Amino acid sequence: MNAPASRLTPPDRSGRRAARPRTVALWLLCVAALVVAMVVVGGITRLTESGLSITEWKPVTGALPPLSEAQWQAEFAAYQQIGEYQQINGPAGMTLADYKFIYFWEWSHRLLGRLIGLAFALPLAWFWLRGAIPAGYKPRLLALLALGGLQGVFGWYMVRSGLSTQTTDVSHFWLSIHLLTALFTLAGLVWTALDLAALDADPAARPARLTGVAAGVGLVLAIQLMLGAWVAGTNAGLASDSWPLMQGRFVPEADWSHGALWALSHDPFMLHFLHRWWAWAAVAALILLARAVKRRGARPASVAIHSAFGIQILLGIATVLTGVALWLAALHQLVGALLVAATAWGAYETGRRP
Incomplete structure (x- = not known):
């Protein structure tokens, strides 16, 4: 044949x-x-x-x-x-x-x-x-x-x-x-x-296009990744070894003497706080993307997104509670990269053209 x-x-x-x-x-x-x-x-x-x-x-x-x-x-x-x-x-x-x-x-x-x-x-x-x-x-x-x-x-x-x-x-x-x-x-x-x-x-087949929902989710995730890099660069992961509170309070004390912009981009306690809680904005955005992907009939991509951000959240909390154990922090970085790959897969599926 x-x-x-x-x-x-x-x-x-x-x-x-x-x-x-x-x-x-x-x-x-x-x-x-x-x-x-x-x-x-x-x-x-x-x-x-x-x-x-x-x-x-x-x-x-x-x-x-x-x-x-x-x-x-x-x-x-x-x-x-x-x-x-x-x-x-x-x-x-x-x-x-x-x-x-x-x-x-x-x-x-x-x-x-x-x-x-x-x-x-x-x-x-x-x-x-x-x-x-x-x-x-x-x-x-x-x-x-x-x-x-x-x-x-x-x-x-x-x-x-x-x-x-x-x-x-x-x-x-x-x-x-x-x-x-x-x-x-x-x-x-x-x-x-x-x-x-x-x-x-x-x-x-034609190349997939970037949809509005995919671009929005990508932006939210990029902010979280940027905050993660700032946390790593300032050693802000060591600012707290408790979760969900920091220093026994929800919003930690931070150095505002140099202005709000400096505190939001340099203060280790504030960076840790922002990375910790912006993660939930990223989760909400990723859930929206995963639902859109599932409606397109691409269930494996939806499962990949859910699995990646679920594991990533658990690893992030575990990294904090262990005082940034090396192997957990490395796994956190690994799953972060896999989350990006899964998000790219989901974004592709939302823009895939028959």
């Missing part, structure tokens, strides 16, 4: 049969999985206070860690020139072995970023040369590649913001930009993969 015409892949100019859109979609989902891993490793890097351990940005040669004792001593000496060492780790008696631990996490984070770049750029070039990229998708794939490049640039600006003798941490604003760019890229990868999978099933 002959295969349906819609499932056949026409040969390219060289006579070879080009890859189907499904193959391109699977590649994008693999890259999306790497981005999720990147977010988790980045979270651990932040939780272990490792982000400032490498004080230079060497896109090529930096892929190799120090290979000799002299190289390790040179890296450690450079780290000793910044405020994090001079004000915190130096007085605490940091040894070279301690430094190697935090260096490992920052180096792993940067190496994974390089691997993601290669995992995207090389297959993209291969698909491009084979003529396997469907019409209209090249600009979108190039935009995703550019976002990956920006992610590296933003990461360096984030690190550079903490490389002085006066500061001991990176800017939480740059941290949020770095994280949100990664999560926006993740959403774009998932959405594009779904579009390509639909095109593989039906050559007449």
Whole structure:
């Protein structure tokens, strides 16, 4: 029996049969999985206070860690020139072995970023040369590649913001930009993969559109993610180890002496409070999205959204009650990334066109 015409892949100019859109979609989902891993490793890097351990940005040669004792001593000496060492780790008696631990996490984070770049750029070039990229998708794939490049640039600006003798941490604003760019890229990868999978099933399928409800939910979730990054960047997760009250009260005491704008964007107690309770606004928005998705007949996407935000809320509360246990905080970051992927899936389903 002959295969349906819609499932056949026409040969390219060289006579070879080009890859189907499904193959391109699977590649994008693999890259999306790497981005999720990147977010988790980045979270651990932040939780272990490792982000400032490498004080230079060497896109090529930096892929190799120090290979000799002299190289390790040179890296450690450079780290000793910044405020994090001079004000915190130096007085605490940091040894070279301690430094190697935090260096490992920052180096792993940067190496994974390089691997993601290669995992995207090389297959993209291969698909491009084979003529396997469907019409209209090249600009979108190039935009995703550019976002990956920006992610590296933003990461360096984030690190550079903490490389002085006066500061001991990176800017939480740059941290949020770095994280949100990664999560926006993740959403774009998932959405594009779904579009390509639909095109593989039906050559007449058109790309999904962004609906108003999806855009609104995305904005609410983005605010929550930004607040989470600010909490991480200011160590505000340690502001309270109780739930639902903070300091025995619903609204904690905060420093308003610098003005309301400063308190809402810098005060650890207020940031913790905002992240804790804006989560419920995000839950309400996600429930609306999940209901809209279910009405569209995409029940698996609805289940994914409900499961992700339910687990995320429980992990958030557990992280607070344990005083930000490393493994729980890392799981909280992992499920946050998966929630973004599930939301992108739901947003796609609301805008999917027959």
